[in-house]
Amino acid sequence: MSNKIKNVVIAGGGTAGWMAAAAFSKLLGKLISVTLIESDNIPTVGVGEATIPTLHLFHDLLKIKESDFMAATNATFKLGISFENWKQVNEDYMHSFGYIGQSCWAAGFQHFWLKGYQQGIASDIGDYCPEHLASRLGKFAALPNQDRNHAFHTDAGLYAKFLRAISEQHGAKRVEGTISKVNLNHSNGFIKSLTLADGQQINGDLFIDCTGFKGLLIEEALHTGYEDWRHWLPCDSAIAVQTRQTKPLVPYTRSIAHPSGWQWQIPLQYRMGNGLVFCSKYMTDQQAKDLLLENIEGDKLNEPRVLKFKTGTRRKHWNKNCVAIGLASGFIEPLESTSIHLIQQSVVRLMQSLPSTEMEPAVVDDFNRKMRLEIENVRDFIVLHYHVTQRDDSEFWRYCKSMEIPKSLQDRIDLFVQSAQVYKTDQELFGEASWLQVMIGQGLMPKEYHPIVDNMSDEELAGFLNTIKSTIQRRVNSLPNHVDFIQNYCRSAEMS
Known part of the structure; x- marks a missing residue:
């Protein structure tokens, strides 16, 4: 077949970009060229450090040894999430795996x-x-011969670095640069190439948008549309800070509800990931910062930073020859640590349904239907x-x-x-x-x-x-x- 996909271009790095690059290069690198474009000047969000047990499946696919991954990313084990003050103030319960x-x-x-x-x-x-x-x-x-009903707390930045090493080992090419223009084929509306700020032009058959909330390809270029779910999930802001680890490592994430949202605590081997999710209608950024800093332990390792988001989903995760993965596809707050799982599902499902350069409508529609069902759940x-x-x-x-x-x-x-x-x-x-x-x-x-x-x-x-x-x-x-x-x-x- 002359219309097989030969060039996959990934716009953006972070967890989403490097998960996609690692999977495509490791499993299809002998058949497909994989290029990832990212800029050191554009920071990744990197606050989603808790995972769920399905990550084992992705690591099995890439033949990643658990202990190597954990040592490289300062990871700890996770058996569930402790929900405190959610039912009622001063009451708690555990959503455990298994x-x-x-x-x-x-x-x-x-x-x-x-x-x-x-x-x-x-x-x-x-x-x-x-x-x-x-x-x-x-x-x-x-335990041997047991279901792997555990997940991980991991440093998102180090995880991306870990996956980058795997990707480049299997032939993926990283291009440093900022995308200045998305070039479309005017006959069918497909993306033809990406122009970088330094004038480089990156051609591709399939483009994966991992550019975060802005959705540079899927939204700014293809105008796919976004479905807003804030009437069901009104929190629209988060503030995050890292602190030095001061307590024995617990094998669970803490989710602590407060009057306008909730706070997370994610224990890594040497530090604690802290954050406050809140609704700006009921709490200001300064109030959120004050509340978070009142409820952390250990020395701060960085200054708190505020993130703004709109909960919802792209109307299509796959549009034309572009597939949005990670924050570019939509956002659901990390209350149940689902961000990395949804990235994983997008990557694996895309590889399973890899089309020709014609982007067969039945394949695209099936992908969108399944991703829609999953994210709605x-x-x-x-x-x-x-x-x-x-x-x-x-x-x-x-x-x-x-x-x-x-x-x-x-x-x-x-x-x-x-x-x-x-x-x-x-x-x-x-x-x-x-x-x-x-x-x-x-x-x-x-x-x-x-x-x-x-x-x-x-x-x-x-x-x-x-x-x-x-x-x-x-x-x-x-x-x-x-x-x-x-x-x-x-x-x-x-x-x-």
Whole structure:
């Protein structure tokens, strides 16, 4: 075929650009030329340092050794996210990775737990999840022959550097420069080439836009359009700062709600990533900065910087011969650490559906449909945290509590309340255990459990629940401390 794609041009670096470059060069580098354009004068956002377990799949694809990646990026392990003050002030719960309890063919574990909870013989639902207990106790071990239900906290800048080395090792070419013009083919509207400020012209067949919020190719050149979701997710600003690590490393991210948004704490081996997400309608930049600095520990390693964003998505992630990846494709706040996952999905899905230079409409439409379904699922999951709350102590929380939500989310909530059912469809990221933990953690309780549970006597149910709980406790108690495991497995050169 003479119309095969031969030249892939990536506009922009950062995590998105170098993930794309690493995948294309490692897996298709013998067939395709990969060029990445970035400027040292344009900083990357680089605040999304927490990940979810799906990153293992990407690393497997590139044959990346976990301990090498972690040492190079000062990474720690992550077993979940602690949500503090979300349901109500001074209350917390954990969204942990992994499975909860033990189910049967007819009913999920939550049905057995619900009856036990109603009768006072079941404890917090997290007590029936190994990752939850390990998080709380600061334990970790990578167990052989087990599902890899852990993720990472990583330095985004170092991760991009790590991926750049892989990319260049497999033939990707980095061009230093600033894009001054996007040149279009007037016959079909496709991007023909990119002109740099120094006059260089970079030609390509397929262009990947990793230029961040501005969407230099997908929006400024192709005018794809943007769908604004701020009526569902009203936070539009963030302020971030790094501090020196002062406490033992915990294997989880902290998300701490405040009157106009929430604060993150992401522990790396030698520093803490801190940030405050907020809605500018209810809080000024200065108020956000003051609140953040009041609630950090350790010496500041940089000055706080403010980021402005518009939650939403491009109307098409793939338009003409341009695919937007990362912030160029849209933005959902990092409450559930989904940014790197969405980059990964875009990159892998693009490689799986690589078209000819004709950009076949069926291929493009299928990609856009699947990415749309995936990002809408993430959106609904994030909205759940805000909407299902008992907080009414500020105008922000009263708005979130009373706002109209997507029908897809309302239907899911109604099903859970009426029947204790949770589900996951093919194109969705979050599984049943995730929906279950957040719904219950936010205070949403079902009215009924499945009648099959009544086949157990109260004594049998108590024994069933206690056996699961005690087995988990024994297993977790035998694990090493998170800090000790890191010291022996993946200690970075900068770890003090």
